Amino acid sequence: MTQPAATWNEGLWHMLFAVGHPDLIAKQKRFQAEGIPPRCRLCMAPFGKLPVEGWTDEHPGPSNRNPRFCSLCDHFIRANPGGAKVTMTMVFADVRGSTALSEELQLEEYVRRINAFYRRTTSVFVQTDGFMMDVIGDEVFALYPPGFSGVSNADSEVAEADLAAFRTATAARKALTAARRLVEIGKSRAPNDLPFGVSVHTGVVYIGTIQGAEEGISDVRIWGVEVNKAARMCAQANPGEALVSPELCAAADLDPAELPERLLTFKGISHPVSVRVLA
Ligand SMILES: [Zn+2]
Numbered sequence: 169m170t171q172p173a174a175t176w177n178e179g180l181w182h183m184l185f186a187v188g189h190p191d192l193i194a195k196q197k198r199f200q201a202e203g204i205p206p207r208c209r210l211c212m213a214p215f216g217k218l219p220v221e222g223w224t225d226e227h228p229g230p231s232n233r234n235p236r237f238c239s240l241c242d243h244f245i246r247a248n249p250g251g252a253k254v255t256m257t258m259v260f261a262d263v264r265g266s267t268a269l270s271e272e273l274q275l276e277e278y279v280r281r282i283n284a285f286y287r288r289t290t291s292v293f294v295q296t297d298g299f300m301m302d303v304i305g306d307e308v309f310a311l312y313p314p315g316f317s318g319v320s321n322a323d324s325e326v327a328e329a330d331l332a333a334f335r336t337a338t339a340a341r342k343a344l345t346a347a348r349r350l351v352e353i354g355k356s357r358a359p360n361d362l363p364f365g366v367s368v369h370t371g372v373v374y375i376g377t378i379q380g381a382e383e384g385i386s387d388v389r390i391w392g393v394e395v396n397k398a399a400r401m402c403a404q405a406n407p408g409e410a411l412v413s414p415e416l417c418a419a420a421d422l423d424p425a426e427l428p429e430r431l432l433t434f435k436g437i438s439h440p441v442s443v444r445v446l447a
Pocket residue numbers: 208209210211212213237238239240241242
């Protein structure tokens with residue numbers, strides 16, 4: 169695997185995720201209104217229904233090398249490797265007690281329940297314009313980059329100079345909505361639904377491409393200490409609650425005093441970290 173060089177196409181990737189690229193936004197708006205999922209992770213082109221006449225540049229089908237992206241976006245990622253540092257909000261949801269459960273249940277039953285958990289959580293991410301939902305073992309997460317999740321109909325009322333900040337706040341509020349809905353789902357779960365905790369955090373993330381060998385897959389990934397922080401917060405959330413970082417409160421304009429405080433201790437960090445609890 170080749171790691172991206174830090175400065176490759178930085179302006180382009182910053183534009184895509186921090187601000188929003190007008191061409192990509194136009195495509196996303198058009199595609200969101202048509203077809204059925206699954207969709208290209210970048211431009212939202214629908215793959216759920218094959219057009220009779222086959223895929224075209226107007227309606228690109230899934231890339232045969234990487235079906236998470238359409239053929240055009242897959243080509244774009246390959247042609248423009250790189251990435252940028254972008255302040256964005258992340259939402260994590262993580263199954264509690266999964267090790268014990270995987271020993272207790274038949275593997276098929278465990279996988280069935282993980283699939284149900286994945287369906288319930290990702291539908292919330294889709295409804296709130298989350299980007300790049302992904303699963304790592306028994307944990308799912310979504311990103312809310314301003315240039316993607318922060319784009320809204322209210323944009324037209326905002327001055328050009330304030331647009332990036334406006335979209336950052338919009339995206340953070342959508343992520344907070346996702347966390348609240350996940351808490352509701354977690355609280356109303358049926359006996360066979362897996363218990364899970366949630367975290368929502370805003371911080372600087374390096375978002376960029378990762379590419380394998382010549383014919384291998386390409387993908388967009390995130391790196392950074394803030395990603396680890398969000399994951400570690402999630403690991404300390406009780407079932408049916410979301411832990412909210414002070415950075416998210418500031419980004420989403422949420423008064424932290426409205427929520428109870430909890431102090432978390434992280435391995436390797438000497439001072440306790442203060443978070444707020446949504447339950
Ligand atoms: Zn695409």
